[in-house]
Amino acid sequence: MSRPEDRIATFDQDGTLWVEHPLYAQAMFALDRVRVLALSHPGWKDSLPFSAILAEDQAAIAKFSEHDWTEIVAATHAGMSTEEFLDIAAKWLVTARHPVFKRAYTDLIYQPMLEVMEYLRANGFRTYIVSAGGQEFVRTYAQRVYGIPPEQVVGSSIVTDYEIENGKPELMRLPRLFFIVDGKGKATGINLFIGKRPYAAFGNAVGDREMLEWTGVGDGARLKMLVHHDDGRREFAYGPAGGLPDTKVGAFPDSLMSEAKAKRWTVISMKEDWKRIFTFE
Amino acid sequence: MSRPEDRIATFDQDGTLWVEHPLYAQAMFALDRVRVLALSHPGWKDSLPFSAILAEDQAAIAKFSEHDWTEIVAATHAGMSTEEFLDIAAKWLVTARHPVFKRAYTDLIYQPMLEVMEYLRANGFRTYIVSAGGQEFVRTYAQRVYGIPPEQVVGSSIVTDYEIENGKPELMRLPRLFFIVDGKGKATGINLFIGKRPYAAFGNAVGDREMLEWTGVGDGARLKMLVHHDDGRREFAYGPAGGLPDTKVGAFPDSLMSEAKAKRWTVISMKEDWKRIFTFE
Numbered sequence: 393m394s395r396p397e398d399r400i401a402t403f404d405q406d407g408t409l410w411v412e413h414p415l416y417a418q419a420m421f422a423l424d425r426v427r428v429l430a431l432s433h434p435g436w437k438d439s440l441p442f443s444a445i446l447a448e449d450q451a452a453i454a455k456f457s458e459h460d461w462t463e464i465v466a467a468t469h470a471g472m473s474t475e476e477f478l479d480i481a482a483k484w485l486v487t488a489r490h491p492v493f494k495r496a497y498t499d500l501i502y503q504p505m506l507e508v509m510e511y512l513r514a515n516g517f518r519t520y521i522v523s524a525g526g527q528e529f530v531r532t533y534a535q536r537v538y539g540i541p542p543e544q545v546v547g548s549s550i551v552t553d554y555e556i557e558n559g560k561p562e563l564m565r566l567p568r569l570f571f572i573v574d575g576k577g578k579a580t581g582i583n584l585f586i587g588k589r590p591y592a593a594f595g596n597a598v599g600d601r602e603m604l605e606w607t608g609v610g611d612g613a614r615l616k617m618l619v620h621h622d623d624g625r626r627e628f629a630y631g632p633a634g635g636l637p638d639t640k641v642g643a644f645p646d647s648l649m650s651e652a653k654a655k656r657w658t659v660i661s662m663k664e665d666w667k668r669i670f671t672f673e
Numbered sequence: 674m675s676r677p678e679d680r681i682a683t684f685d686q687d688g689t690l691w692v693e694h695p696l697y698a699q700a701m702f703a704l705d706r707v708r709v710l711a712l713s714h715p716g717w718k719d720s721l722p723f724s725a726i727l728a729e730d731q732a733a734i735a736k737f738s739e740h741d742w743t744e745i746v747a748a749t750h751a752g753m754s755t756e757e758f759l760d761i762a763a764k765w766l767v768t769a770r771h772p773v774f775k776r777a778y779t780d781l782i783y784q785p786m787l788e789v790m791e792y793l794r795a796n797g798f799r800t801y802i803v804s805a806g807g808q809e810f811v812r813t814y815a816q817r818v819y820g821i822p823p824e825q826v827v828g829s830s831i832v833t834d835y836e837i838e839n840g841k842p843e844l845m846r847l848p849r850l851f852f853i854v855d856g857k858g859k860a861t862g863i864n865l866f867i868g869k870r871p872y873a874a875f876g877n878a879v880g881d882r883e884m885l886e887w888t889g890v891g892d893g894a895r896l897k898m899l900v901h902h903d904d905g906r907r908e909f910a911y912g913p914a915g916g917l918p919d920t921k922v923g924a925f926p927d928s929l930m931s932e933a934k935a936k937r938w939t940v941i942s943m944k945e946d947w948k949r950i951f952t953f954e
Contacts, residue, residue: 542867553861579835579842
């Protein structure tokens with residue numbers, strides 16, 4: 393039996409706690425910010441990747457490289473203080489609507505995951521988000537939506553600098569990546585921010601592999617779960633595991649499915665195992 | 674009145690919670706590690722900075738540059754897994770003795786600071802260490818000595834890599850600095866790891882300036898305290914503030930004293946204000 397102070401449960405966010413298709417909410421946020429900021433960047437309409445966004449060229453957007461996204465993040469997530477950024481993100485979340493469900497992103501959270509978080513907390517666990525998404529972005533809603541406080545959000549970050557603006561110190565967000573909490577970075581990030589090995593870890597994609605592996609090699613019983621998006625009727629169906637369509641957004645490859653089976657990680661079928669997917673159903 | 678979940682108190686470690694003179698405990702650890710590891714590094718006896726350590730040249734050690742220390746840290750703190758490092762550090766702490774007090778470093782903690790931590794916790798605060806010292810090094814004893822768990826230790830870190838060794842994943846410590854939690858890095862580190870502004874912050878040196886400033890510009894009442902080492906009889910006396918000897922280890926310059934007075938930060942005189950410095954007295 394784990395000691396209460398060691399009861400740590402880590403949750404991936406996009407695709408594990410809320411909808412990630414057709415595109416991560418934070419990517420949608422970045423695209424919307426490009427549209428807003430384009431007013432003061434007239435050059436963007438002739439310059440990729442911004443021109444593709446402004447022309448609403450969905451095919452081009454779907455093919456954006458990591459370098460394109462880095463440029464978009466730098467243009468939309470940096471150049472303001474953390475306070476300003478939290479404010480911009482919070483306001484966007486109030487008005488933005490998911491293109492298919494036509495609901496706020498914060499409505500599109502999975503009811504069974506809320507229940508498992510509640511259950512774990514009732515048994516002395518602290519629940520952490522460990523997300524490749526931006527740490528500050530997730531912090532804007534994690535407390536309200538999941539009951540997870542800022543200090544329990546481990547996410548990707550850009551460099552911040554302590555600067556004095558009008559006589560007052562501010563943390564300025566610089567257009568430079570600092571730490572990416574994905575793949576191996578989920579395991580190292582858990583050690584950096586928590587310093588304890590989780591007793592339970594939940595993910596849904598190849599970027600969660602190392603987090604589950606790291607959790608699984610701890611002593612005693614450890615819970616490792618992967619959400620498989622196999623319900624195209626109620627949500628989305630993608631893999632490519634299970635013969636579902638391949639995707640660049642939250643891929644669950646056959647290799648991950650094989651590893652899950654070999655290592656006895658529990659794979660959740662959204663279609664078979666979840667009576668109710670969303671709270672609003 | 675602050676909400677319970679926002680009650681965060683941050684403490685510098687060296688010189689604020691325990692003795693830092695004549696040299697930081699972790700620097701003493703590094704020097705001892707050089708002596709041990711020299712057996713398998715015969716070249717060190719002819720190569721600075723290692724040769725100065727092996728020759729016990731205290732004058733040269735006292736003048737080591739930041740670059741020298743970076744080289745020493747790389748040689749002594751990297752090249753093993755975090756588990757191995759925690760084990761090495763924990764064993765050292767059991768046997769190492771302070772050169773003046775002839776006691777374990779973990780005995781040389783300040784009784785009044787233990788009391789203020791207890792008091793804050795009894796009032797719903799969570800107490801964090803925010804140290805320029807190594808995060809993993811501090812984690813080896815923070816729980817036992819201060820009651821501060823690993824996830825509430827914010828410290829400097831080197832890069833770790835997730836590697837498979839003999840079929841088992843390990844976090845390998847690489848000889849490359851990742852994040853230095855000093856000066857501005859204390860304010861940005863608090864935001865990165867906690868995401869909340871402290872209501873109370875305690876330091877003792879110029880590297881704590883920004884942490885206190887960042888704490889102080891929050892709304893409502895915020896406690897900012899600096900420990901001044903002015904008791905050469907019971908501990909050590911250094912400044913240069915207060916006309917005390919200058920030092921490279923935990924300097925408290927006149928500029929910091931002036932700022933403290935101007936901004937109404939409380940300066941603790943160890944000589945006048947602390948009836949008892951150590952628990953063993």
